Amino acid sequence: MHGDAxxxxxxxxxxxxxxxxxxxxxxxxRSLPASELAAIAGVKAPTASAHLAQxxxxxLVVDRRIGRHRYFALARAEVADAxxxxxxxxxxxxxxxxxxxxxxxxxAEARSCYDHLAGRVALRLADALVAEGAITPLRPGxxxxxxxxxxxxxxxxxxxxxxxADSRRPVVRGCxxxxxxxxxxxxxxGAHLLDTLVxxxxxxxxxxxxxxxxxxxxxxxxxxxx
Amino acid sequence: MHGDAxxxxxxxxxxxxxxxxxxxxxxxxRSLPASELAAIAGVKAPTASAHLAQxxxxxLVVDRRIGRHRYFALARAEVADAxxxxxxxxxxxxxxxxxxxxxxxxxAEARSCYDHLAGRVALRLADALVAEGAITPLRPGxxxxxxxxxxxxxxxxxxxxxxxADSRRPVVRGCxxxxxxxxxxxxxxGAHLLDTLVxxxxxxxxxxxxxxxxxxxxxxxxxxxx
DNA sequence: GGCACGCTTCGCTGCGCGACGAATCGTGCC
DNA sequence: GGCACGATTCGTCGCGCAGCGAAGCGTGCC
Numbered sequence: 001m002h003g004d005a006x007x008x009x010x011x012x013x014x015x016x017x018x019x020x021x022x023x024x025x026x027x028x029x030r031s032l033p034a035s036e037l038a039a040i041a042g043v044k045a046p047t048a049s050a051h052l053a054q055x056x057x058x059x060l061v062v063d064r065r066i067g068r069h070r071y072f073a074l075a076r077a078e079v080a081d082a083x084x085x086x087x088x089x090x091x092x093x094x095x096x097x098x099x100x101x102x103x104x105x106x107x108a109e110a111r112s113c114y115d116h117l118a119g120r121v122a123l124r125l126a127d128a129l130v131a132e133g134a135i136t137p138l139r140p141g142x143x144x145x146x147x148x149x150x151x152x153x154x155x156x157x158x159x160x161x162x163x164x165a166d167s168r169r170p171v172v173r174g175c176x177x178x179x180x181x182x183x184x185x186x187x188x189x190g191a192h193l194l195d196t197l198v199x200x201x202x203x204x205x206x207x208x209x210x211x212x213x214x215x216x217x218x219x220x221x222x223x224x225x226x
Numbered sequence: 227m228h229g230d231a232x233x234x235x236x237x238x239x240x241x242x243x244x245x246x247x248x249x250x251x252x253x254x255x256r257s258l259p260a261s262e263l264a265a266i267a268g269v270k271a272p273t274a275s276a277h278l279a280q281x282x283x284x285x286l287v288v289d290r291r292i293g294r295h296r297y298f299a300l301a302r303a304e305v306a307d308a309x310x311x312x313x314x315x316x317x318x319x320x321x322x323x324x325x326x327x328x329x330x331x332x333x334a335e336a337r338s339c340y341d342h343l344a345g346r347v348a349l350r351l352a353d354a355l356v357a358e359g360a361i362t363p364l365r366p367g368x369x370x371x372x373x374x375x376x377x378x379x380x381x382x383x384x385x386x387x388x389x390x391a392d393s394r395r396p397v398v399r400g401c402x403x404x405x406x407x408x409x410x411x412x413x414x415x416g417a418h419l420l421d422t423l424v425x426x427x428x429x430x431x432x433x434x435x436x437x438x439x440x441x442x443x444x445x446x447x448x449x450x451x452x
Numbered sequence: 453g454g455c456a457c458g459c460t461t462c463g464c465t466g467c468g469c470g471a472c473g474a475a476t477c478g479t480g481c482c
Numbered sequence: 483g484g485c486a487c488g489a490t491t492c493g494t495c496g497c498g499c500a501g502c503g504a505a506g507c508g509t510g511c512c
Contacts, residue, residue, distance in 0.1 A: 006316045006317060007240060007246040007249070007250060007309060007312050007313050007316055008240065008241055008242060008243045008245075008246035009316055009317060010312050010315050010316055011237050011238075011239075011240035011241035011246060011312050012237075012238075012241030012242070013241070014233060014234065014237035014241070014312075015234055015237035015238030015239070015240070015241035016234060016238070016469090016470075017234045018470085018471095019234075020233040020234035020237060023233070024233060033488080033489095034488075034489060034490095035487095035488065035489080043470085043471075043472090044471075044472055044473090045472095045488080045489065045490085046471080046472060046473080046474095046489090046490075046491080046492095047470070047471055047472070048489095049489060049490055049491085050469095050470080050471090050490090050491095051470090053490090058317075059315070059317060060315065067478095067479060067480060067488090068478065068479040068480060068487070068488050068489075069479095069488065069489085070488080070489065076315075078311070078314050078315050079315050081311050081314075082308070082311040082312050082314070082315050083233060085304070085307050085308040085311035085312075086233050086236050086237050086308050086311075086312075087233050088304050088307075088308065089236050089285070089286065089302075089304050089305050089308050090232045090233055090235055090236055091232060091235060091284075091285060242499090242500075244500080244501095259458080259459095260458075260459060260460095261457095261458065261459080269500085269501070269502090270501075270502055270503085271458080271459065271460085271502095272459090272460075272461080272462095272501080272502060272503080272504095273500065273501050273502070274459095275459060275460055275461085276460090276461095276499095276500080276501090277500085279460090293458090293509060293510060294457065294458050294459075294508065294509040294510060295458065295459085295509095296458080296459070396511095
């Protein structure tokens, strides 16, 4: 009658618990693969695939195929606004702005990505190792090579240890951080660096969460990188 | 895991077309009875009753029982915000703010309420007739009485005609305007006034809509009331 | 008191859709 | 080339729930 937008369509998409969980997981702007969203939503792959297809069809989410992976992200800021507006009227719990929440900030700062380090600190670390010549410049999804390992940082993080390991897995691989749109270090070195940083007390794992807590030691260490 | 508000609950409530239509109808802050919401949503009374019970249970809508009627309104401004946020991401159609839209403004200014006049102009008219002594002060839901009908306004609007009619329906009744929280004129006089104003060209009916268009004549006439 | 009327409750029907196992497709990797 | 793996498609199952007719309840009205 008086030209309403079809409110019910996006609301229905958000009204299913598994889909709602996916949208919340994407609220901070990251892109996540279907498998991870399935785990977050607590459903199996076929179910997640169907949900994600609906979200894309409904224009709430966009997808980007990278090799055999498929990354999903919120389509636009208005979708995040709507999600947050709904959270505000949800029973119990006050949400100011999730995108600026402590959890989202911690995830953007430092988190684990599979077995390696991600977040802003990962980018600083990668930049510093490239600058030192310990690794070749990173390109997303592509393998890199080690360089001269006699530098200060390479020594402190024991980069040479990964050179010795025998594995089919590439030593260095660029892994795109979808929040920052720049690659950080994955591959054997990426996993090794995360282990070393945890062992050295720079970061500590948060149980049941992918975020990492940066300690005082780590804060000083990362700050000294550049 | 990280203390989310239960986004899915309010979203599910909004994700059903009939309920969504009801919420949109309440978006401008009015209170509407169940029967009218049923008509707006295009469902029968039992279905509407079930939907409204869910909306109340979910905290999106509050109800107020007045006699055998039950009026519903949005529970708080945040609900309207969420509805509008969802409309903005709905396929095709851009909604800026429905509460400030032309249609909502017209409804707040002048509309028909069943068979009589409502909206801000109805309040001005009621105030003027009370001031002139043509009717006793209005109390919501209660009948009133006619007074001296030799005043200017009473003459122009032919109020005396309703005094002559023989009907069980009360001559004057206060009808609460839920937007303005003050009563306007219902009853036989209310219906008579609307008919007269249409006949005199103060307002014209909008087909398929409860809003009334105030003409130039009406604009001048209402302005002269006070 | 009796009627009208708005709303609710009950019982039933049918459909939409979420869930998953199994199989398939496509890609990356060594 | 062959394996591993992420994602999708297909088919099936079962639950949840919207919808309504009929009946019941409470209130207003004269």
